[in-house]
Amino acid sequence: MKILFISLLFFSSLIFASAIFAQTSSDSTEGSSRDIISINGDLGAYGELYSISGQPKRRPSATGRLFFNPVVDFYGVFQLPFSFLLSTEGSSARQNINQFGINPDWGWGSANVGDFNKEYSPLSLSGIKIRGGGINFKPDLFRISLVSGFTQRSVPGGAQDGSYKRFLLAAKLGYGKEDQTYFDLIFLKARDETSSLPQNVKSITVISPNGDDILPLGSLTSIKWTSSSIGGLLKIELSRDGGNNYELVANDQPNIGYYNWTITGPETFQALIKITSKEDSSVYDISNFVFRIAAGVEYKQGISVTDQILNSNAVTPQENLLLAAKGKVTFGENKFVLDYEAGGSIYSRDIRANKINQDSVDVPKIVTAFYDPYVGTNYDYAINTLFTVNLSTASFKAGYKYTGPGYYSLGVAYLLNDQQEISLNGNFRVDRFSFGAGWINQSDNLLDQKLFTTARNIFNFSVSGMLTDIWTIGAMANILGMRNDSKNDTTKTDFSNLVIGLNQNFLLSQTELLRAITVNYFFQSSNNESVLLKNNTTNIHTINFAMNFSLLSNLNSALSAGLVSSEVFDTLTTLTQTYSISFQHREFDNQLSSSLLIGTSLSEKNTSFRTGLNSSYNFSANDAISFILSYTVFNGNSLTGGKFNEIQSSLTYSHRF
Template sequence: MLASPVALGQDLAALPQQKPFTVTGSVDVRTIFYQARGISARRQPFSYVLSGSPTLNIYGLAVPLSFTLSEQDRQFRQPFNQFGLSPTYKWVTLHGGYRNLTYSPFTLAGHTVLGAGLELTPGKFRFGFITGRLSRATTVDPVSGALTPFSFSRRGVAGHIGVGSEKSFLDLSFVRARDDSSSVSRATRQEASKTSAVNTAVLPAENVVLGLSGKLSFAKNWLVEADGGLSVYTRNQGSRLKVEDALPTAVSNSLGRLITLNGSTETYSAWQAAAGYQKNGNGLKVRYRRVAPGYQSMGAYYFQDDVENLTLVPSFVLLKQHLRFNGSLGVQQDNLRRQKQLTSRRFIASATATVDFTERLGVDLGYSNFSTDQQPGAVQVSDTFRLAQTQQSVSVAPRYTYAGETWGHTVLLSLDRATLRDQGPGGLGRLGDFTSLNAFLTYQLTWVPRRFTVGATYNFTRLELAQGNDGNRGLQLTADQSFGPKGDFRVGLRGSWLRGLRVGQESKLLGGGLRISYRAGKHHTFRTDVAFTGNYPDSETPQLRRYSESRGEVGYTFSL
């Protein structure tokens, strides 16, 4: 669990009026019991979780904390115990422990760092940096338990400097990170190399990324914004191949002080830009994004690389806010360097609309279309193996809501249909064609003076495949009652009966649960929850087995 968001500090002049020390937040403990019959257990029979998000306030200095502890951290495969804090005073923020920060979309973008950092935001100027460990060394695969793939400990530093406000600004950011080749023993690396292919060997890498982000708002409602990144990535620190003489000596010498340059060093770029108009919910924006093949930043977990897209994004509000529309229309393609055998081109279209006929009655509409067509690239390929697909989805959700002093009613109907069709010659991919239909009708009744709520939902799901049809249909019921002058004691019941279809065979799916909670004063909440799920096929087969699962939870929350 990552650290909680930063809380703002208060002015030094107000210190005499502040309490010297206060604590807010909550601490929660849960014990979970589990049992399965007829199938392999999906979790441990007993587990516990202790979590909390307290915030210390010392004369207006806010120090938010967060933590999660469980019995699973005794094993390697679940290193979730993390702590962090970000005390803030005026325009100064300190970071310590596990922190998750974003400086730009192409440099430090949501990566968790275990370390220390500083943020300064005096007026329109801003400056920040953080240094520490991006990931720790692992010597076993957490899934298979084998020695491959392992990973090195990775450390780095990131920073940004900028000027401006939310409407118009210019930011420069960077990331410099490298793997510690000594963090995994030589014996482990040698053992892993025996079972690894040459092209999948784990090698210590280095990375330097520079990013530039900016936004300009003008004429009140017009804007232009852009982000760019340039990544220099060395895939093997120990490579003996010499880097080609492609850079001027001055540039090579300067860059060589930041990163090891050798034959495994490559440079990648990524950028995106948008321009548009926005006023009172009406607007039009044009977006362009290009990420070169292989683009990486050690300050981000994942990039969809080798992609280029151009998108038109309209939005408007009509009929005195009763009609709201948002859409997206664009084209996308890969194979930017023309090195693949085929180039995939996609047509992308989506739209959502909300119509409020009255204060109580309305409908939500949605549509999306994704068409893919592959064209010959560097190598001519037979049409038999080309991919051409169209995926469409349509959703309609009318709703009715009434909230009175005594009674409340909510009716919601949702219909969602999606299809995938192979448009290519030969039809080899038509085994993957499918049509799915999801529908549910929900009614909820609330008796306001008695704090009583009851609801019923009818579900229908059907998935049509070339191999056969799957789906289920049935009824789910819920009831919730609060007791006491303030509703401190609460009881909830739920039950379901479904008729399922799997691999052409039918079965009954039964479920039920009970949840009880009690709030004792301002600080203490006790709760318990038990649930049961069972699958009972009409005719049991190896693919469709009879089984049941039971789960119980006892929890306590202390609110500060």
């Protein structure tokens, strides 16, 4: 695959050179009347500062980005776009954020080199970034596309954040115009590099106490840990001086994940726990931060690393082969449209498994020429169809989707398998009103491999229109029912949800102080009638009211207020109030635009206050600078988020050329 990738880049370079040379030759006589080469695009910089107290950080303290997106235009018919993004987040993120891309485009084709996205279809290639190359030809009604490259880098970690280095090759051959009748045939193969991550990594991770804990003398607590790829016994030690010296807590301790420890003196503010493998002393872990041991104090749970536990065995190298067809059929001057896609997939979750003896299974030779099946390899198919009828005052849609439980594509960002869906939708207009209705039925357990089947039915209705020249109204209703056929009270599901909404807008005179009024109301009622959740009914009423004002010719303002009343289990009632005021100001012939928002939320258990300032200034036709500042204060108990103050500011400069 790597040889093919290098060949693709070389081939792309030849295409660029040929296109430029051909265009230069054909237009040489017009060189004096037009620019041979022109360059346009944008460049800029972004900087951000972030701080929070009372809660763990959710962003880096400082972030910087540089971007540069030039487009080189040859004679107005051949465009060569470049894309550069350099970020301080690039090395710390799970997948690299830094980007570089060249995306030339000419009349009968285009190409991609570097970082790019390519959309083939929802069942094959969609929504992922590729670092590699691609070439696309579109001579007349034919369309040919070939892409290859890496879609993820290797990252040591657990099931949620670990990944192998993955290489992807995809091709598409099509005929017809995509806005009319067309047909595409798609091929995709993706494979992880097993050698990109070390195998069977030995590790120990201390879970608690892990820092900022407060442990009373004489109390009983549990030292907890997790481990990977190690056996035998462990040694547990305690340091009271920040790690300079250690004393034995337990020797020859079985590796069962916990040890009940009776805390003894002396007191200390610099305690650390160290756990070491007895069979390999190089494998150990220490508490991330110091914790306290003292008399007469209340126990406090410190820093938890449950979400940081790494189990390298949960990350497996995968492989996927896929063949799909996608297209559209239109007739009756586009009044009737059929969109369709179907795909077949072969997927191996772990290519470290043993290969299957091909003489013992019935696998077509054409498949084994491209793919070696392993123990655990599965294959399945998926179908996605949508039939649309477009009339002058109405439209109707009917869809059917089937995604088998064994269907996978490593070329899409998200794909839900083991799912069947039937949908019907209709919209029509009468005078100044529009009406809509729809129904969706979803079910799983397509091959009866699960203990029970879950089915969902969703109904939605809507109406909108103008009652008068200034009064616009809209109403909607959504009904959800979700049930399964489980005979076990523990897994039985019987859930329903109803949402009703009413929205009204009044567009008043555009010369008066008060310009517009908006009032909306929503009611949501959900009920879970599962045996283990008796009287689990939730009712929520939401009312919002907003007014827009024109204070001056260059100063607007908006006031809003909202009430949310919720009742759970017929006993727990909460009321939340929200209020906000905002201003929008323009100055210097709209070169300077600023907005200020002040808002608060009040309830019985927590309050919050937020203010935000956004200002941008175009100090020339091609240059702009913008500044954003936000500050949030939240006061609540430990169950609702605790107490924290958060501030975030950013500055952006951009230049168009």
